[in-house]
Amino acid sequence: MIRFENVSIAYDRKSKPALDDVSLDVDRGEFVFLVGSSGSGKSTLLRLVLREYKTPHGQVYVAGQNVANVPSWRVPKFRRGIGVVFQDFRLIQTKTVFANVAYAMQVLGKSRAAIRTEVPRVLELVGLADKGHRKPTELSGGEQQRVAIARAIVNQPGILLADEPTGNLDPITSAGIMDILDKINQNGTTVVMATHDDDIVNSMRKRVIELRHGKVVRDEHAALYTSMIPVVPVAGAAPAPEPVKKDDAEPQTRRQRAVSAAAAGDGASAADSMPPRLERRREREFPLGDEPKTSTANIMIEDQL
Numbered sequence: 001m002i003r004f005e006n007v008s009i010a011y012d013r014k015s016k017p018a019l020d021d022v023s024l025d026v027d028r029g030e031f032v033f034l035v036g037s038s039g040s041g042k043s044t045l046l047r048l049v050l051r052e053y054k055t056p057h058g059q060v061y062v063a064g065q066n067v068a069n070v071p072s073w074r075v076p077k078f079r080r081g082i083g084v085v086f087q088d089f090r091l092i093q094t095k096t097v098f099a100n101v102a103y104a105m106q107v108l109g110k111s112r113a114a115i116r117t118e119v120p121r122v123l124e125l126v127g128l129a130d131k132g133h134r135k136p137t138e139l140s141g142g143e144q145q146r147v148a149i150a151r152a153i154v155n156q157p158g159i160l161l162a163d164e165p166t167g168n169l170d171p172i173t174s175a176g177i178m179d180i181l182d183k184i185n186q187n188g189t190t191v192v193m194a195t196h197d198d199d200i201v202n203s204m205r206k207r208v209i210e211l212r213h214g215k216v217v218r219d220e221h222a223a224l225y226t227s228m229i230p231v232v233p234v235a236g237a238a239p240a241p242e243p244v245k246k247d248d249a250e251p252q253t254r255r256q257r258a259v260s261a262a263a264a265g266d267g268a269s270a271a272d273s274m275p276p277r278l279e280r281r282r283e284r285e286f287p288l289g290d291e292p293k294t295s296t297a298n299i300m301i302e303d304q305l
């Protein structure tokens with residue numbers, strides 16, 4: 001359903017690649033969590049699926065179609081097959097719940113009869129059948145997110161992308177949102193969700209793809225938020241690598257991210273905060289500090305819509 005082949009992309013010439021040689025396949029009907037520390041590339045990956053950017057290096061296929069071949073004028077139609085849910089809901093504050101969801105059908109030119117049938121159906125699915133007349137300001141955060149989900153699925157997309165959909169919600173409300181996403185997935189929609197919420201990932205035991213510095217470092221089925229795969233030494237094999245410091249080995253959880261954010265601004269440079277393992281690798285590869293200036297510096301976003 002979604003295929004990345006050796007995809008690399010950087011936002012500008014000076015920055016490191018946001019995604020670095022990423023290859024992965026997500027099958028139709030799968031539920032996949034994208035995890036990784038802040039800045040590891042999760043949102044960028046979702047944006048590439050949405051064809052917000054074209055990849056200068058590598059290919060992205062969605063439902064068998066190479067997104068690079070979708071001309072700009074056809075991108076809105078292409079995106080109709082993809083529902084999107086964000087952390088901050090993005091509802092139209094002046095419209096009712098019903099009208100917010102109906103709007104997603106109206107822009108596609110759906111008939112009033114279809115809207116009258118479909119909108120109550122999805123509001124029922126997300127547990128808001130009795131709140132269609134309310135405005136977003138009259139709803140809790142969890143209810144607003146459920147409206148956003150209803151809007152994302154009302155046109156029955158094959159893929160649902162969710163970028164930290166529980167990021168602003170308490171654990172109980174988050175669990176309710178996850179029940180809905182699980183139900184949508186069981187109805188056949190492929191779900192890819194970026195998250196820092198370790199409790200959710202650990203309780204659902206779905207496929208987990210972990211990004212670190214733009215690279216896929218783990219792709220594991222029925223997985224936990226942090227890897228449980230033990231390093232088993234093989235007889236005659238090269239010696240096992242040094243143990244990695246915990247901070248570098250695991251993606252940040254929501255709680256850890258809050259702590260990092262609070263600590264930010266302490267003046268530490270990017271080099272100061274480079275994880276020890278990367279530092280070691282850099283010393284090995286560039287012992288004289290002679291690091292090439294343009295490893296992927298030529299990777300540029302060609303076509304931001």
Ligand SMILES: Nc1ncnc2c1ncn2[C@@H]1O[C@H](COP(=O)(O)OP(=O)(O)OP(=O)(O)O)[C@@H](O)[C@H]1O
Nearest residue numbers: 011012017018036037038039040041042043044045
């Ligand atoms: N619009 C942009 N312009 C320039 N750089 C960007 C832009 N968006 C993201 N980046 C950079 O690309 C890298 C990957 O960012 P991305 O948003 O994909 O990470 P993320 O894993 O989703 O992070 P978070 O968990 O904080 O949302 C980061 O280094 C980030 O600073």
